[in-house]
Amino acid sequence: MRPDPSLRERKAPDMAYSAVFSAGLLDPDRETPSHVSGPAGKAAAKRYNVYRNNVTVSLIDALAAVYPAVQRITGVEFFRAMARLHVRETPPTSPLLFEYGRDFPAFVERYEYAQGMPWLSDAARIERAWLDAYHAADAAPLTASGLASVPAERLADLVLAPHPATRLVRSRFAAVTIVAANRAAGPVEKIDASQAEDALITRPECDVVLRRLAPGQAEFLSALISGRPLGEAAGAALEHHPGFNVGAGIATLIETGAFISAGASASIGDNP
Amino acid sequence: MMRDLTASSEREACQPRFPAHALAGLAGTSFKPQHLQAILAGPRPRGFFEIHAENYMGAGGPPHRALEAIRRDHALSLHGVCLSIGAPQPLDTAHLARFADLVLRYEPALISEHLSWSTHETVYFNDLLPLPLTEATLAWVCEHIDQVQEAIRRPLLLENPSTYVLFREQTMRETEFLRAVTRRTGCGLLLDVNNVFVSATNHGFSPLEYLADYPLGLVGEIHLAGHAEQSDDEGGPLLIDSHDRPVADAVWSLFESVIARVGPIPTLIEWDSEIPEWPRLEAEVAAAQKILDHAASVGGRSHAA
Numbered sequence: 001m002r003p004d005p006s007l008r009e010r011k012a013p014d015m016a017y018s019a020v021f022s023a024g025l026l027d028p029d030r031e032t033p034s035h036v037s038g039p040a041g042k043a044a045a046k047r048y049n050v051y052r053n054n055v056t057v058s059l060i061d062a063l064a065a066v067y068p069a070v071q072r073i074t075g076v077e078f079f080r081a082m083a084r085l086h087v088r089e090t091p092p093t094s095p096l097l098f099e100y101g102r103d104f105p106a107f108v109e110r111y112e113y114a115q116g117m118p119w120l121s122d123a124a125r126i127e128r129a130w131l132d133a134y135h136a137a138d139a140a141p142l143t144a145s146g147l148a149s150v151p152a153e154r155l156a157d158l159v160l161a162p163h164p165a166t167r168l169v170r171s172r173f174a175a176v177t178i179v180a181a182n183r184a185a186g187p188v189e190k191i192d193a194s195q196a197e198d199a200l201i202t203r204p205e206c207d208v209v210l211r212r213l214a215p216g217q218a219e220f221l222s223a224l225i226s227g228r229p230l231g232e233a234a235g236a237a238l239e240h241h242p243g244f245n246v247g248a249g250i251a252t253l254i255e256t257g258a259f260i261s262a263g264a265s266a267s268i269g270d271n272p
Numbered sequence: 273m274m275r276d277l278t279a280s281s282e283r284e285a286c287q288p289r290f291p292a293h294a295l296a297g298l299a300g301t302s303f304k305p306q307h308l309q310a311i312l313a314g315p316r317p318r319g320f321f322e323i324h325a326e327n328y329m330g331a332g333g334p335p336h337r338a339l340e341a342i343r344r345d346h347a348l349s350l351h352g353v354c355l356s357i358g359a360p361q362p363l364d365t366a367h368l369a370r371f372a373d374l375v376l377r378y379e380p381a382l383i384s385e386h387l388s389w390s391t392h393e394t395v396y397f398n399d400l401l402p403l404p405l406t407e408a409t410l411a412w413v414c415e416h417i418d419q420v421q422e423a424i425r426r427p428l429l430l431e432n433p434s435t436y437v438l439f440r441e442q443t444m445r446e447t448e449f450l451r452a453v454t455r456r457t458g459c460g461l462l463l464d465v466n467n468v469f470v471s472a473t474n475h476g477f478s479p480l481e482y483l484a485d486y487p488l489g490l491v492g493e494i495h496l497a498g499h500a501e502q503s504d505d506e507g508g509p510l511l512i513d514s515h516d517r518p519v520a521d522a523v524w525s526l527f528e529s530v531i532a533r534v535g536p537i538p539t540l541i542e543w544d545s546e547i548p549e550w551p552r553l554e555a556e557v558a559a560a561q562k563i564l565d566h567a568a569s570v571g572g573r574s575h576a577a
Binding site (some may be wrong): 016017018020022025026035036037039040042043044045046047048050051055058062091092093094095096097098133134135136137138139164165168191203206207240248 | 326327328329330331332333334335336337354356359360361367389390392393394395396398399402403404409435437438440441474475476477502503504505506508509512568577
């Protein structure tokens with residue numbers, strides 16, 4: 001029995017409690033809502049603040065869970081002050097907290113007190129991509145033998161489908177080295193942040209892998225991810241980096257499990 | 273409708289099927305991924321595990337591998353924390369569909385949600401927020417529970433929340449409200465004994481009187497957890513449902529009095545923050561199990577309600 005959909009779409013009759021109650025949850029300047037109290041007319045300021053605190057602290061904690069390297073770089077106090085502002089400005093719009101914080105890297109980029117760390121937002125972009133890879137759908141990566149089954153004369157036309165976990169993040173800074181060092185246990189050595197780095201994030205088996213790409217590989221993989229055939233992708237990479245090694249690029253895409261079976265121009269894995 | 277049924281039976285056919293594990297009379301605890309290795313390495317725990325549904329709504333990856341490993345060996349309780357049943361706005365149907373998919377995928381023995389809300393318009397507040405208990409909100413909550421139960425094709429257990437404020441427009445007692453919800457929707461109840469104690473302290477009523485008025489015969493699961501103590505505006509005690517420490521002695525006593533009346537209901541130790549090592553949590557579960565086992569040995573369920 002399917003209930004009348006019009007019932008589901010109708011507006012709630014005069015039940016504004018959630019509007020009134022929620023208005024001050026992320027706004028410390030608002031007064032305690034007048035429709036709540038303690039028992040026997042007791043005041044409710046500290047009582048309402050329990051909810052304010054639960055909401056704000058749990059959302060800051062959610063960002064800290066997504067961005068552990070950023071928090072380690074900035075220190076906990078700096079991170080939580082920055083995250084608190086972001087939580088108030090951009091609260092989540094999905095109940096799935098592992099989806100939260102997509103706007104955080106752009107927020108970090110313009111955050112006044114982070115201007116001395118211009119690499120910080122790219123570090124955040126890599127960490128956001130890391131969590132996306134972690135929760136992405138499962139799929140068997142393309143193997144060397146799968147690729148070897150393609151006839152040589154069709155290789156240039158081969159179109160590959162990216163694995164659901166695959167993400168590419170390009171940085172003008174040494175963001176890959178910075179994230180890797182700050183996610184590992186142990187002390188962080190001094191890093192020359194001025195070196196541009198490209199990150200490839202994949203999940204070939206159960207574990208997420210973060211890899212720094214050689215010059216040209218980002219152009220190569222980016223073209224493949226957008227559906228261009230292998231020959232064109234190699235051409236795009238060579239155009240930017242004449243020294244680009246196609247063989248090494250192909251080895252990287254196999255090793256990292258960045259792709260699954262082939263798409264339109266050739267078929268791998270589902271030969272009749 | 274036909275298309276829906278076909279789709280779900282196809283989906284069921286290609287999912288792994290899990291064994292049915294006993295749940296009656298058992299204690300369990302929240303499953304935390306950091307405990308997975310310790311759980312698998314030690315002697316298999318007797319009890320069940322509960323998960324927050326929303327943590328397993330990603331498409332794939334390690335969370336599902338861990339949950340499959342747990343589900344193979346144990347009964348599972350699926351605990352929703354974000355359906356926002358108590359909000360005066362329509363349920364998020366995409367979210368409800370994800371919830372129903374988890375029910376199909378993991379075949380939980382228990383499914384529960386809260387008498388609370390967490391989303392207003394599109395903003396998700398990540399907390400169990402309170403609602404005024406009135407005839408108007410009762411109708412709304414019942415409609416939402418009907419909708420959930422249709423989606424999961426099972427009865428839901430509805431949990432009493434911890435609350436810190438009262439609404440001036442409130443006209444119904446929580447026990448009265450919960451009883452009415454069960455009558456209208458056919459849902460069951462999840463009795464959180466810690467929440468009873470927390471709310472009773474915060475609002476100055478007797479937890480024993482609350483339990484005397486509560487429809488214990490409809491309880492399908494019990495929750496126990498630790499709480500923190502702060503003070504309210506007048507300096508009186510204000511308890512916080514913090515889930516970050518052992519169950520308080522007063523809550524254990526209330527739990528024993530409930531079990532003595534209704535017999536060994538499946539009972540869960542919740543511990544969601546400042547999470548201890550597995551053996552510490554296992555000891556807490558063993559303490560609950562001892563009380564359940566004692567009740568089973570003296571004659572099982574007495575059907576108090």
